[in-house]
Amino acid sequence: MATAVRVVLNPQRRSPQAAALLETLQARVIGQRQALERVVDTYQTLLAGLNSRQRPLANFLFLGPTGSGKTHVVETLAEALFHSPQALIKVDCAEFQHSHEIAKLVGSPPGYLGHRETHPVLTQEAIDQHQTPEVPMSLVLFDEIEKASDALWQLLLGILDKATLTLGDNRHVSFARCMIFLTSNLGAGEMQSLMQAGLGFAPAGAGQEATLTGSVRHRLEAAAVAAAKRKFSPEFFNRLDHVVVFQPLDAAQLEQVLDLELNAVQARLAETQADGKQEPVQFRCTPAARAALLGEGTDLKFGARHLKRAIERRLVTPLASLLATHQVGNCDRIVVDSIAGVEGLSFLREAVARR
Incomplete structure (x- = not known):
C-alpha cells in the first residue's frame, strides 16, 4: 500500500513575473507597500488563470491625503506592464458632477439630442486597446470618485459587481479583464487633524523631522475608512475588494x-x-x-x-x-x-x- 507523503507548500511565494513586477513598482513608488502587494497578487491570480469571469479582476479603493501617490501607483503599473503611464482608461470624476454628464461615458440613447455626436468613452475598443498577448488585461482609473454625481456611482454598481456596462446604443462592455481603481481624498481632513495634533509622532532628534509611529498610522487608516463609509452606500462599499489607505510619506x-x-x-x-x-x-x-x-x-x-x-x-x-x-x-x-x-x-x- 502506497504511503502518502505530505510536502509543505508556500502560498506566499510569487511567480517570477509577479516578483519582477513588484520589484519594478517598489523601485518607482516610495512607500505604500500594501497597495503594491495587493495589485501584484491580483496580477498573479490572472497569470494563474483563477480570475473570475463574472467580475473585474479586482476593485480597489485608494484613500489618503493628496500627494501620497494614489494615482501615481496606477500610472506606474501601466508603465511597468505596457511601457507607458498613459496606457489606461482614466476618468476624471470632477468632470461628472452632474447626472447628465454621464452621457460622455456611455453615450446618449438613440433619439436623444446629440446621440450621433456623443461618442462614449467606455467602449469595448477603448477598454481593450492596451491589452497584449503577454498582458491580457486593462487598467481603469476613476480619479477622485467622491467628486462625481450619484449617477456615476450607480453606473459603477454594475461594473464593480458583474463587470458589465450597457452603453446608450445598447452595446455591452465587459470589464472582466480589468483592474478597476477608485481614488479619493475622503478622510484627508480628519487625517490632517490627527497629524496636526501631534498624536503618535516619534520625537525628532537634532536636525531631524518627526515621523509617524504605528499607532497614529492605525488612527489615520481608521479615519479614512470611516469617512468613506459615511460617503458611500453599503451596497457600493461591499463591491470593493480592497480598500487601501495611503499613509503620509515620512521624512x-x-x-x-x-x-x-x-x-x-x-x-x-x-x-x-x-x-x-x-x-x-x-x-x-x-x-x-x-x-x-x-x-x-x-x-x-x-x-x-x-x-x-x-x-x-x-x-x-x-x-x-x-x-x-x-x-x-x-x-x-x-x-x-x-x-x-x-x-x-x-x-x-x-x-x-x-x-
Missing part, C-alpha cells in the same frame, strides 16, 4: 522621492544632449540644496504633490537658462547649492582636473 521617504525626481531630471539632460560623442552635463545637489527643494516642495501633511513643480521652478528652469546661454555644455559638472542670504539655488560649474 526618509520624501528623501527617496527627491532622489527619483532628481534622477529623472538627469535623464532628461542625457536625452537632450545625447550626441554619442561627449558626456552630457551632470549636476549634483548639496545637502543644503536638497533641503531647500524638500522644504518648498513637500511636507508631512501634503506629501510630494508640489515637489515636481518646485524642481521645475528652482532647478530645471535655471539649468535650461545655463544651457541656452552656453554657460555650460557637454562634459560640464554643476554643483547646485543653497547659500544663506541668497534667493533661490546657486549653480557652480565644477572644474575637473585633467590628467
Whole structure:
C-alpha cells in the first residue's frame, strides 16, 4: 500500500513575473507597500488563470491625503506592464458632477439630442486597446470618485459587481479583464487633524523631522475608512475588494522621492544632449540644496504633490537658462547649492582636473 507523503507548500511565494513586477513598482513608488502587494497578487491570480469571469479582476479603493501617490501607483503599473503611464482608461470624476454628464461615458440613447455626436468613452475598443498577448488585461482609473454625481456611482454598481456596462446604443462592455481603481481624498481632513495634533509622532532628534509611529498610522487608516463609509452606500462599499489607505510619506521617504525626481531630471539632460560623442552635463545637489527643494516642495501633511513643480521652478528652469546661454555644455559638472542670504539655488560649474 502506497504511503502518502505530505510536502509543505508556500502560498506566499510569487511567480517570477509577479516578483519582477513588484520589484519594478517598489523601485518607482516610495512607500505604500500594501497597495503594491495587493495589485501584484491580483496580477498573479490572472497569470494563474483563477480570475473570475463574472467580475473585474479586482476593485480597489485608494484613500489618503493628496500627494501620497494614489494615482501615481496606477500610472506606474501601466508603465511597468505596457511601457507607458498613459496606457489606461482614466476618468476624471470632477468632470461628472452632474447626472447628465454621464452621457460622455456611455453615450446618449438613440433619439436623444446629440446621440450621433456623443461618442462614449467606455467602449469595448477603448477598454481593450492596451491589452497584449503577454498582458491580457486593462487598467481603469476613476480619479477622485467622491467628486462625481450619484449617477456615476450607480453606473459603477454594475461594473464593480458583474463587470458589465450597457452603453446608450445598447452595446455591452465587459470589464472582466480589468483592474478597476477608485481614488479619493475622503478622510484627508480628519487625517490632517490627527497629524496636526501631534498624536503618535516619534520625537525628532537634532536636525531631524518627526515621523509617524504605528499607532497614529492605525488612527489615520481608521479615519479614512470611516469617512468613506459615511460617503458611500453599503451596497457600493461591499463591491470593493480592497480598500487601501495611503499613509503620509515620512521624512526618509520624501528623501527617496527627491532622489527619483532628481534622477529623472538627469535623464532628461542625457536625452537632450545625447550626441554619442561627449558626456552630457551632470549636476549634483548639496545637502543644503536638497533641503531647500524638500522644504518648498513637500511636507508631512501634503506629501510630494508640489515637489515636481518646485524642481521645475528652482532647478530645471535655471539649468535650461545655463544651457541656452552656453554657460555650460557637454562634459560640464554643476554643483547646485543653497547659500544663506541668497534667493533661490546657486549653480557652480565644477572644474575637473585633467590628467
